Amino acid sequence: MNHYPMWKNMLIIAIVVIGGFFALPNLYKSDDAIQISAGRQGVVDLAFVAKVEAALKAKSIEFKRAALEDEHLIIRFSDADSQLKAQEVLQVANFGDYTIALNLAPTTPGWLAAFGAKPMSLGLDLRGGVHLLIEVDMASAEKKALEGYVSDLRELFKQEKIKNKRPQLASDKITVAFRSVEDRDLAESKIGRDFNQLIVKVAEDDAIPSLTVVLTEVAKREVRSFALQQNIITLRNRINELGVAEPTVQQQGDSRIVVQLPGIRDSASAKKLLGSTATLEFRLVDYEHDAQDAVNSGRAPAGSKLYQHRDGRPFLLENRIMLSGERIINAISTLDQQSGTPAVSITLDGKGAGQMSNATKDNIGNPMAVVFIESEIVTREVDGEIVKTSYERPEVINVATIRAQLSKKFQITGLDSPEEAYELALLLRAGALAAPIEIVEERTVGPSLGKDNIEQGFKSVVIGFIFVLVFMAIWYRIFGMVANLALAFNLVLIVALLSMLQATLTMPGIAGIVLTVGMAVDANVLIFERIREELRVGNSPQASIHAGYAKAFSTIADANVTTLIAAIVLFGFGTGAIKGFAVTLIFGIATSMFTAIMGTRAVINLIYGKKNKPKLSI
Numbered sequence: 334m335n336h337y338p339m340w341k342n343m344l345i346i347a348i349v350v351i352g353g354f355f356a357l358p359n360l361y362k363s364d365d366a367i368q369i370s371a372g373r374q375g376v377v378d379l380a381f382v383a384k385v386e387a388a389l390k391a392k393s394i395e396f397k398r399a400a401l402e403d404e405h406l407i408i409r410f411s412d413a414d415s416q417l418k419a420q421e422v423l424q425v426a427n428f429g430d431y432t433i434a435l436n437l438a439p440t441t442p443g444w445l446a447a448f449g450a451k452p453m454s455l456g457l458d459l460r461g462g463v464h465l466l467i468e469v470d471m472a473s474a475e476k477k478a479l480e481g482y483v484s485d486l487r488e489l490f491k492q493e494k495i496k497n498k499r500p501q502l503a504s505d506k507i508t509v510a511f512r513s514v515e516d517r518d519l520a521e522s523k524i525g526r527d528f529n530q531l532i533v534k535v536a537e538d539d540a541i542p543s544l545t546v547v548l549t550e551v552a553k554r555e556v557r558s559f560a561l562q563q564n565i566i567t568l569r570n571r572i573n574e575l576g577v578a579e580p581t582v583q584q585q586g587d588s589r590i591v592v593q594l595p596g597i598r599d600s601a602s603a604k605k606l607l608g609s610t611a612t613l614e615f616r617l618v619d620y621e622h623d624a625q626d627a628v629n630s631g632r633a634p635a636g637s638k639l640y641q642h643r644d645g646r647p648f649l650l651e652n653r654i655m656l657s658g659e660r661i662i663n664a665i666s667t668l669d670q671q672s673g674t675p676a677v678s679i680t681l682d683g684k685g686a687g688q689m690s691n692a693t694k695d696n697i698g699n700p701m702a703v704v705f706i707e708s709e710i711v712t713r714e715v716d717g718e719i720v721k722t723s724y725e726r727p728e729v730i731n732v733a734t735i736r737a738q739l740s741k742k743f744q745i746t747g748l749d750s751p752e753e754a755y756e757l758a759l760l761l762r763a764g765a766l767a768a769p770i771e772i773v774e775e776r777t778v779g780p781s782l783g784k785d786n787i788e789q790g791f792k793s794v795v796i797g798f799i800f801v802l803v804f805m806a807i808w809y810r811i812f813g814m815v816a817n818l819a820l821a822f823n824l825v826l827i828v829a830l831l832s833m834l835q836a837t838l839t840m841p842g843i844a845g846i847v848l849t850v851g852m853a854v855d856a857n858v859l860i861f862e863r864i865r866e867e868l869r870v871g872n873s874p875q876a877s878i879h880a881g882y883a884k885a886f887s888t889i890a891d892a893n894v895t896t897l898i899a900a901i902v903l904f905g906f907g908t909g910a911i912k913g914f915a916v917t918l919i920f921g922i923a924t925s926m927f928t929a930i931m932g933t934r935a936v937i938n939l940i941y942g943k944k945n946k947p948k949l950s951i
Contacts, residue, residue: 336942337935345935348927349822352829358441358452359828364397364409365416366438367423369431377406381428388426394419407438435595453831456839456913457778459787462595465607466774467568469588472505474560474768475553479507481662482531482546484683489527495520507546508536517542530555557587559663560768565590568607590770607770615656615689618700618732619649640704642729650702650729655692660685666754669746675754676744677731686741694738703731703745790843797847798824801854809861811950815936816857819928823853826924827917836920839913849921852896856929859885861951874949878941882934889930897922 337345369385371377382399385406389396396419397409410416416435423433437460439452457464483500486509490497496512497520511517517535521544524533530552536543548556565582568590572580581593592607619637624647633639637649663680681689693701706727733745778786801820805813827846831838864881872880897919904915941947 336938341931342935345931348826349932352822352826354445354448354829355450355833356825356829358439358445358450359832361440361442361452363437363439363452364411365413366410366436367408367416367419368434368436368438369406369408369423370404370434371431377401377404377431382406384428385423385426388422389419392418392422394422402438407436409438451832451835453828454835454837455787456837456842457593457595457776458840459790459838460595461778462593464774464776464778465592465594465772466585467564467590467592467607468771468773469561469564469590470769470771471557471560471588475505475548475556476502477768478548478552478556478662479505479546481682482528483507485528486524486546488683488687489523490520493519493523495523505547508543509546510541510543512542514542517544520544561588561590564768564770568592572607589773614654614658614704614706614727615692616650616654616702616704617692617696618702619651620700622649624649640702640727640729642732646729648702648729648732650704655701656681656685656688660688664758666751666758667744668751669744672746674746675751676746677754677758678742678744681741683741689743690738690740693735697735697737699735700732701735702729704728705730786840790840793847794824794843794850797850801850805854805857809857809951811940812857812861812864812937815933815940816854816861816929818936819857819932820850820853822932823849823921823924823928826928827920830920830924831917836916837913838917841911841914842917845914845917845921848918849925852893852921853925853929855892856885856889856925857933859888860929860933864949864951868949868951874941874944874947877949878937882930886930889926893922893926 369377379401382401385408386399389408394415395411396415397411399406399408401407408419410419420433420435437455441450441452479502483502486500486507489495490509495516497516498510500507500509509520511520521533521535524531524544524546530549532547532549534545534547536545561584565584569580569582572582572592572594580595581591583591585591619634622634622637624639627633627637627639627649628647633649637651640648640650642648660681661679662682663678665678667676667678668674669676704727731745736746798820802817805816805820807813809816824846827849830836831842860881863885864877867877867880868874900915900918900922903911904919907915941949
């Protein structure tokens with residue numbers, strides 16, 4: 334007799350039920366929607382919802398409903414055309430500090446969402462949007478790091494009274510000529526002592542004593558890593574201004590960044606914003622005048638300018654800039670050694686250190702502000718025409734008291750929490766791109782093409798599925814019908830895994846699903862042919878069933894393990910579309926092993942397991 338123990342049958346039933354439950358949200362079509370998020374100065378509340386609804390109704394744009402969801406305003410539309418028209422209207426409505434993003438809003442019922450069931454995410458090739466592959470110029474990053482050391486070396490030679498000619502910076506090295514061999518040797522020892530990230534070599538030119546200075550390999554790796562991470566942070570901050578609901582910014586390799594912007598139609602504006610600049614400024618606070626008086630009168634006193642803190646507080650700052658952010662080499666969140674409170678450690682280059690020292694020596698005890706200035710493109714309607722204007726938006730991100738004369742390294746204190754210190758360090762580092770970037774690959778997928786891709790992908794799965802069903806039903810009869818049932822549940826489990834893990838489904842991912850359909854039934858073909866062989870040699874039906882599953886298992890396992898290894902390698906070393914294919918292939922191998930072996934065996938046991946001498950329909 335062939336039968337499973339009760340616990341194994343219950344396990345199979347539980348997996349199938351749970352898989353079906355989490356795959357269910359994908360039956361509900363998502364709505365074309367607009368997501369509005371509040372900035373630091375904005376508030377998303379019922380009054381704002383009413384204002385947005387009034388703006389849409391004034392332009393006769395129909396929408397399904399507008400509701401607050403997870404601190405965002407989600408406006409649902411019946412089609413993409415209404416969605417795009419509404420975006421144009423809301424962009425020129427000038428509500429204030431809000432981000433307006435195109436999105437797809439799921440229509441999953443509340444009873445499903447309460448258990449965390451969500452539809453799977455769609456990739457750009459299915460949803461539409463812009464894909465950019467960005468190359469970071471690492472040579473420029475290394476050269477920029479060496480520029481900071483040029484001023485440091487000048488300062489060192491000045492302090493040690495070493496006679497030299499002006500250090501010359503080439504692409505990857507600094508060359509310094511000296512008046513005498515003694516000066517050169519002294520400089521070599523001093524540089525080796527004070528700068529452990531530099532390698533000093535004596536030049537071969539005997540006529541003029543000179544040194545060449547290059548970065549160590551460790552320093553080069555640190556510079557490249559810092560440049561890549563800072564550019565990623567900067568790009569993420571800038572993408573927030575672009576109005577993208579679910580952007581992707583990821584590192585790819587040692588020098589590239591992948592940016593995916595779902596829902597974006599205008600790749601030109603996206604590239605322009607990503608390549609724009611942002612700056613930082615350090616200014617003294619005008620504590621002799623009241624900032625609130627300047628707000629009330631609308632006029633700032635002579636020599637000062639009115640700014641706003643990111644939390645809305647007004648500040649009067651002096652017009653003179655103490656230091657600009659381009660002089661910052663690094664910014665790290667840390668703890669103040671004396672008080673133990675959160676702080677941010679700032680490192681300046683040589684010129685910046687001199688500027689900061691001169692600016693702070695006479696202002697000890699006075700407050701200093703850090704101003705973050707970012708370019709922004711605003712769309713407005715002027716005299717019936719849509720006009721895009723670029724302007725700078727400054728905001729104060731920190732105000733702290735100067736405790737001592739500052740130089741190359743100093744700390745910003747007075748922060749409320751370690752989280753605020755971490756965010757401030759990110760802002761300071763992300764004020765500008767650490768190295769130039771170049772867009773080496775660009776793909777734009779329209780929403781209609783994405784819809785066509787979904788339809789064609791669905792057709793390919795259905796057609797492949799039908800051909801396999803027909804073949805198995807004709808060739809293996811009842812056993813073939815059982816394999817078809819397992820194949821259907823296999824697709825359900827793949828979709829459930831993609832939904833539960835919120836993995837992104839792409840066109841190559843659909844290709845992976847189609848491939849697993851054939852691979853899943855291949856395991857059953859091996860099993861059923863083994864059962865036929867056992868029947869032909871005269872074994873009983875029950876013994877043939879048992880032998881078929883037992884003896885075919887090793888072959889099925891070998892084939893799937895080798896394919897799994899290939900899929901893991903594709904996922905580990907592949908990028909973009911290749912990863913999408915590898916993910917569905919890995920999921921398909923796991924689910925097909927379960928449905929083709931355990932699932933079909935359970936059903937076959939249910940049909941034939943309790944019969945003494947059944948006649949197998951195979």
